[in-house]
Amino acid sequence: MGTPIDTSAIGGCKPEAAICTRGVTRDFQAGQQTITVLHGIDLDIRAGELTFLVGESGSGKTTLISIMCGILWPTLGEVKVFGTDIYELGDTELVEFRLQNIGFIFQQYNLIPSIDAANNAAVPLIAQGMDRLEAREKAVAMLKKLNIADQADKLPRQLSGGQQQRVAIARALVHEPRLVVCDEPTAALDASSGRRVMDLLRDVAVAEDRACIIVTHDNRIFDLADRILVLEDGRITHDGTDVPEGH
Amino acid sequence: MLWIAIRMLTGDAQKFYGLVFGIAFSTLLITQQLTIFVNLIERGASGVYNVSSADVWVMDPVSRTSDVAYALPSTALDKVRSVPGVEWAVPHIRAQASVRTKDGDLEGVAVIGVDDATLIGLPKRMLEGSSDVLSRPDSVIIDDVGTTRMFPGQSPIGERLELNDQRAVIRGIADAIPSFTSTVVLYTKYSQALNYVPGTRNRLSFVLVGAEDPMQAKALSERIERETGLKARTRDEFAQDGIDFIIENTGIPLNFGITVALGFIVGVAIVGLTFSLFIRDNIKQFGALKAIGVTNRKIRRMVAVQAGLVGLVGYGLGVIGTVFFIWGFSSNPTFKGFYIPWQIPLVSLVAVFLILALTGWLALRNVLKTEPASVFR
Ligand SMILES: Nc1ncnc2c1ncn2[C@@H]1O[C@H](COP(=O)(O)OP(=O)(O)OP(=O)(O)O)[C@@H](O)[C@H]1O
Ligand SMILES: [Mg+2]
Numbered sequence: 333m334g335t336p337i338d339t340s341a342i343g344g345c346k347p348e349a350a351i352c353t354r355g356v357t358r359d360f361q362a363g364q365q366t367i368t369v370l371h372g373i374d375l376d377i378r379a380g381e382l383t384f385l386v387g388e389s390g391s392g393k394t395t396l397i398s399i400m401c402g403i404l405w406p407t408l409g410e411v412k413v414f415g416t417d418i419y420e421l422g423d424t425e426l427v428e429f430r431l432q433n434i435g436f437i438f439q440q441y442n443l444i445p446s447i448d449a450a451n452n453a454a455v456p457l458i459a460q461g462m463d464r465l466e467a468r469e470k471a472v473a474m475l476k477k478l479n480i481a482d483q484a485d486k487l488p489r490q491l492s493g494g495q496q497q498r499v500a501i502a503r504a505l506v507h508e509p510r511l512v513v514c515d516e517p518t519a520a521l522d523a524s525s526g527r528r529v530m531d532l533l534r535d536v537a538v539a540e541d542r543a544c545i546i547v548t549h550d551n552r553i554f555d556l557a558d559r560i561l562v563l564e565d566g567r568i569t570h571d572g573t574d575v576p577e578g579h
Numbered sequence: 580m581l582w583i584a585i586r587m588l589t590g591d592a593q594k595f596y597g598l599v600f601g602i603a604f605s606t607l608l609i610t611q612q613l614t615i616f617v618n619l620i621e622r623g624a625s626g627v628y629n630v631s632s633a634d635v636w637v638m639d640p641v642s643r644t645s646d647v648a649y650a651l652p653s654t655a656l657d658k659v660r661s662v663p664g665v666e667w668a669v670p671h672i673r674a675q676a677s678v679r680t681k682d683g684d685l686e687g688v689a690v691i692g693v694d695d696a697t698l699i700g701l702p703k704r705m706l707e708g709s710s711d712v713l714s715r716p717d718s719v720i721i722d723d724v725g726t727t728r729m730f731p732g733q734s735p736i737g738e739r740l741e742l743n744d745q746r747a748v749i750r751g752i753a754d755a756i757p758s759f760t761s762t763v764v765l766y767t768k769y770s771q772a773l774n775y776v777p778g779t780r781n782r783l784s785f786v787l788v789g790a791e792d793p794m795q796a797k798a799l800s801e802r803i804e805r806e807t808g809l810k811a812r813t814r815d816e817f818a819q820d821g822i823d824f825i826i827e828n829t830g831i832p833l834n835f836g837i838t839v840a841l842g843f844i845v846g847v848a849i850v851g852l853t854f855s856l857f858i859r860d861n862i863k864q865f866g867a868l869k870a871i872g873v874t875n876r877k878i879r880r881m882v883a884v885q886a887g888l889v890g891l892v893g894y895g896l897g898v899i900g901t902v903f904f905i906w907g908f909s910s911n912p913t914f915k916g917f918y919i920p921w922q923i924p925l926v927s928l929v930a931v932f933l934i935l936a937l938t939g940w941l942a943l944r945n946v947l948k949t950e951p952a953s954v955f956r
Contacts, residue, residue: 404951404952427875440863444583445591455868
């Protein structure tokens with residue numbers, strides 16, 4: 333009843349934020365010890381920007397983006413993705429939300445070994461219920477953009493590491509998700525392939541209503557970022573358009 | 580997604596064949612052993628099945644089966660004949676005897692004396708000769724299992740036997756269901772059988788009865804019991820008595836039960852192990868699917884389809900294997916007339932379902948528990 337409340341404004345989240353985290357903390361249990369990996373992260377990721385997340389190994393980058401894309405529950409805090417408080421969703425709703433809105437490119441590709449590259453790339457579409465052949469066609473088109481359409485019929489084990497990664501990238505982008513999250517997408521690629529992947533990500537994943545967040549060590553591509561965040565020991569210590577000294 | 584599930588499974592040929600083999604092996608073992616078991620215990624009723632024209636069997640109250648019978652006084656025949664509803668009643672003798680063959684071998688045989696006039700008590704079909712041969716002196720008809728046992732690879736027609744020191748000539752072969760022990764059976768006329776079987780005073784084993792209304796056999800048997808004080812059983816009851824006797828008096832149900840249980844357990848072991856390995860090898864892929872947006876319900880369906888495929892192929896192979904087994908041995912007298920009752924494939928289907936449900940559930944637990952984030956670390 334009455335006027336709908338603009339819940340996106342609650343807790344200081346701006347309605348236009350693609351991702352908004354407030355007080356996100358994550359603990360891990362290591363034996364008797366509790367390690368706090370993230371200490372109350374407050375972040376707003378804007379749509380239409382290519383955001384880089386950098387930081388030393390173990391600083392909590394993977395943990396943070398896992399939480400932001402709905403596959404790892406924060407110990408404390410709230411996460412909104414395009415206005416949806418994702419950890420308030422029911423289990424099935426959250427899975428469905430990921431399927432419709434989020435693409436992942438992780439350090440581990442986890443391709444299905446017994447189906448070819450095109451079908452692997454088509455998995456999100458198939459999961460959405462698209463006809464398999466139609467899904468495959470779209471996947472091949474995506475592989476073409478990534479310059480490996482000629483590998484579409486090959487099984488993952490017949491591909492090099494870099495090619496497998498591009499298949500994983502195609503899988504992350506094929507359903508044109510509004511949020512793309514990448515963990516070290518260029519680590520396994522040579523400089524020119526790396527830049528091509530970044531160009532593609534910018535093409536596909538960055539738009540007025542889309543956001544892309546990339547974890548990287550790769551200083552060869554820092555110049556492509558619209559915004560660079562630095563994570564140190566679970567805290568954001570830098571937020572700007574370039575990288576501070578020492579990174 | 581289901582297509583992907585099937586490709587995941589068949590793409591790992593080694594495990595796929597392992598799973599199919601496990602199921603096929605279990606199905607084969609369970610189906611084949613249950614088939615042999617059922618057919619074997621049904622042999623306990625072969626004496627009854629071989630005389631299909633008798634609606635009611637009348638016997639001494641202590642008699643239990645067609646082979647475990649206490650003799651009746653010959654007056655029993657007339658008493659039974661006088662019961663209303665009895666269309667005909669004939670004497671039937673079943674006794675043990677020893678035979679000395681031409682080569683000097685000794686063989687225990689069953690002598691069955693059938694009614695002189697009507698020949699009721701003979702199996703319906705003859706493989707060689709006709710039932711008329713019994714009118715010739717000293718004639719006996721041997722059953723086909725007896726032929727393969729006593730005269731392997733040769734014709735028994737015209738063979739002379741020494742049957743309890745009496746002369747007997749084989750003049751025909753009957754097509755009979757073998758007994759539980761596959762004993763050689765010699766059919767002869769009732770009057771002749773009295774000569775062959777050394778005499779106690781009473782030698783009549785059964786009175787076979789045809790009912791005026793075969794549909795009322797049960798009522799007739801009760802009336803016979805009331806009016807004669809003898810025990811009367813319908814054909815179906817008496818067949819069941821023979822089967823029950825074997826179940827109660829042999830270790831067969833236990834033995835077969837153990838084998839069937841082993842089939843089940845081995846199935847669970849092979850399939851369970853292979854299934855768990857398969858799921859463990861694919862846990863990262865399942866985790867990735869979960870992260871991308873495949874619900875646990877769909878994952879369950881995927882694994883169910885995988886189990887279903889394995890079950891279908893394995894079960895099919897197992898049943899076909901059993902059919903081939905039974906078919907391959909059908910010429911062996913031990914397996915004569917063996918058939919697969921429809922309930923048995925159903926039982927093994929249920930067993931296969933249980934194996935897969937159990938092992939699938941065990942293997943799946945890990946997948947469902949897998950935190951999507953964990954597969955990307
Ligand atoms: N599931 C877990 N259980 C226990 N500890 C964990 C778990 N996940 C992460 N950690 C710990 O959290 C810290 C941050 O890990 P995370 O993977 O987020 O770092 P990262 O910045 O991505 O490092 P890298 O650059 O090496 O990938 C590490 O110390 C790690 O050991
Ligand atoms: Mg990491």
